[in-house]
Amino acid sequence: MESLDLLLGGLGAALTPENLLYAAIGVILGTFVGVLPGIGPAMAVALLLPVTFGLNPTQSFIMFAGIYYGGMYGGSTTSILLNTPGESSSVMTAIEGNKMAKRGRAAQALATAAIGSFIAGTIGTLLVAFFAPTLADIGVDIGAPSYFAIIVLSMVLVTSVLGSSKLRGFISLFLGLTIGLVGLDLNTGQPRLDFDQPLLADRLDIVVVAVGIFALGEALWVAAHLRRRPLEIIPVGQPWMGKEDWRRSWKPWLRGTAIGFPFGAVPAGGAETPTFLSYIAERRLAKDGSEFGEGAIEGVAGPEAANNASAAGTFVPLLAMGIPVTATSAVMLAALTSYGIQPGPQLMDTQSDLVWTLLASLLIGNALLLVLNLPLAPVWAKLLSIPRPQLYAGILFFASLGAYAANLQAFDVFLLLVFGLLGLAMRRFGLPVLPLILGVILGPLGETRFREALTISGGEVSGLFDETLAVILYVIALLAILIPQVLGLIRRSRTNEKELVSR
Amino acid sequence: MSTIVVAYSPDEYGQVALARAVEEARLRDAGLLVVNGTRGDALVDEHFAHADQLAEIEQALATTGLPFEVRQTFGADVGDQVIEAAASSGAELIVIGVRRRTPVGKLLMGSVSQRVILGAECAVLAVKPD
Numbered sequence: 266m267e268s269l270d271l272l273l274g275g276l277g278a279a280l281t282p283e284n285l286l287y288a289a290i291g292v293i294l295g296t297f298v299g300v301l302p303g304i305g306p307a308m309a310v311a312l313l314l315p316v317t318f319g320l321n322p323t324q325s326f327i328m329f330a331g332i333y334y335g336g337m338y339g340g341s342t343t344s345i346l347l348n349t350p351g352e353s354s355s356v357m358t359a360i361e362g363n364k365m366a367k368r369g370r371a372a373q374a375l376a377t378a379a380i381g382s383f384i385a386g387t388i389g390t391l392l393v394a395f396f397a398p399t400l401a402d403i404g405v406d407i408g409a410p411s412y413f414a415i416i417v418l419s420m421v422l423v424t425s426v427l428g429s430s431k432l433r434g435f436i437s438l439f440l441g442l443t444i445g446l447v448g449l450d451l452n453t454g455q456p457r458l459d460f461d462q463p464l465l466a467d468r469l470d471i472v473v474v475a476v477g478i479f480a481l482g483e484a485l486w487v488a489a490h491l492r493r494r495p496l497e498i499i500p501v502g503q504p505w506m507g508k509e510d511w512r513r514s515w516k517p518w519l520r521g522t523a524i525g526f527p528f529g530a531v532p533a534g535g536a537e538t539p540t541f542l543s544y545i546a547e548r549r550l551a552k553d554g555s556e557f558g559e560g561a562i563e564g565v566a567g568p569e570a571a572n573n574a575s576a577a578g579t580f581v582p583l584l585a586m587g588i589p590v591t592a593t594s595a596v597m598l599a600a601l602t603s604y605g606i607q608p609g610p611q612l613m614d615t616q617s618d619l620v621w622t623l624l625a626s627l628l629i630g631n632a633l634l635l636v637l638n639l640p641l642a643p644v645w646a647k648l649l650s651i652p653r654p655q656l657y658a659g660i661l662f663f664a665s666l667g668a669y670a671a672n673l674q675a676f677d678v679f680l681l682l683v684f685g686l687l688g689l690a691m692r693r694f695g696l697p698v699l700p701l702i703l704g705v706i707l708g709p710l711g712e713t714r715f716r717e718a719l720t721i722s723g724g725e726v727s728g729l730f731d732e733t734l735a736v737i738l739y740v741i742a743l744l745a746i747l748i749p750q751v752l753g754l755i756r757r758s759r760t761n762e763k764e765l766v767s768r
Numbered sequence: 769m770s771t772i773v774v775a776y777s778p779d780e781y782g783q784v785a786l787a788r789a790v791e792e793a794r795l796r797d798a799g800l801l802v803v804n805g806t807r808g809d810a811l812v813d814e815h816f817a818h819a820d821q822l823a824e825i826e827q828a829l830a831t832t833g834l835p836f837e838v839r840q841t842f843g844a845d846v847g848d849q850v851i852e853a854a855a856s857s858g859a860e861l862i863v864i865g866v867r868r869r870t871p872v873g874k875l876l877m878g879s880v881s882q883r884v885i886l887g888a889e890c891a892v893l894a895v896k897p898d
Binding site for chain 2: 301302347349491492493494495496497498649650651652653654
């Protein structure tokens, strides 16, 4: 019950007119970028990071929370109306949502997505309020070896679970870890990978890396594919739901929340897996399975709830352990450090005001989303007619401004260009972006813990396996890599047998 | 046989242009080339016809018995795409539906029709919806 009191206190702090204004701005910006495919919430948070330098931490986090949830919601609009998922987590929504829209039920699809997101986000945020303090209490007792193991585990899980190719994922992760090494060694003061540039020795600003990879990389990629056949959009009016739709939606909403939250809360990251699982579950549970694939409302309600619940869940490791598992929370963590706030298990104690206000503002942002998005859906659809040159010119402007404003160094703008080209190359060769950003952020965190563990053990490698928790985590990481491989081998040998038999 | 180019968009302007072009084609015993262009630089372009809209006008044109072709084009400027289609097919006439706009509106929004009227090498018939 203590959590509830603190949360109510947070609500009180967050419910000032000024803070509500920032929440509203965040939600609108978030939906704006979420609706546009290619521009995710991570990019929006990275772009807006410099804008918030003038705000106090609470206000900027209220805004970020709005952007995060808004971005998650906006993706569903594009999925349903255009069959183009704005976010990887809305891929499942597109399957049934677009079919519904084609059958003239776009309004109901949008409504079930919006209300489902609201319910899942609210339940998810409440769960965060109850789980994060408990986890943080445990987190304080965790030693350096286990902490390092958690970081290794989350890097392995995020890299191997996401995307189609593990090899590409790990290439991206190691690129990120290398970028994270640039600059002075935090322990010994030795310059690493600085190419004798004093400006590089200062370590790279995560904002410059994130904006370069996300914003500039995407802008260059879009410029390389400027003219494409326009997509067919399904016109939509006011979203609404009938009695039957409510009856069919509420169970999938709750089931989606139950599936989505744990996936966000475990440092396994990504909303792809839970949305997929939720879709499969709804399909199995449906009384009349034949409607699936033709536009079943359960197939929109479940995955949309799952994706928002997992978005909420990612705040558990972020707040309790200082470990980000999605690109957006990685950038938010960078924002936290730029305010001089040390993330980690102590955060809940040292910055409890900030944490509870943030959680409360997540609830407020969620409610605002519902209020704004149901009536504004046709307006958001209009955004899709903005010509790319104008849109990306604006993004490039904010990207350069942000990179320069971070340290007032012209050199950072040059770095922005370098990372932009890297981002373009990664998109060209199909490398996922998230592992790189995680590598840049988790790399130095992990290194510090690694060094600590080794110092305690006097340089003995066995010091890394001192704690039972650490060993368990390494085993899980190993299994996460090996099991899919083994399953793949079995499947392959089976199909080979079948082929032999059929011959 | 001569050709009449229609600058088509799936709205009332495209409709009147198409209707007028059919009349003209009957008078002149000409074929129709329907051009529907887009800059292709936005995710959604409401002036670009969907598959079912294309099927609809193809069906309507088939009932007229006139020889016709429907072409969808991409490029930096929709006006240039129409002019180019007219030049390459040796068209004798371009029919285009124009919007009523104030001078300020024209300054702000630019105009495909203006570009076609000024740039075309053949005659241009500008029609307006009632």
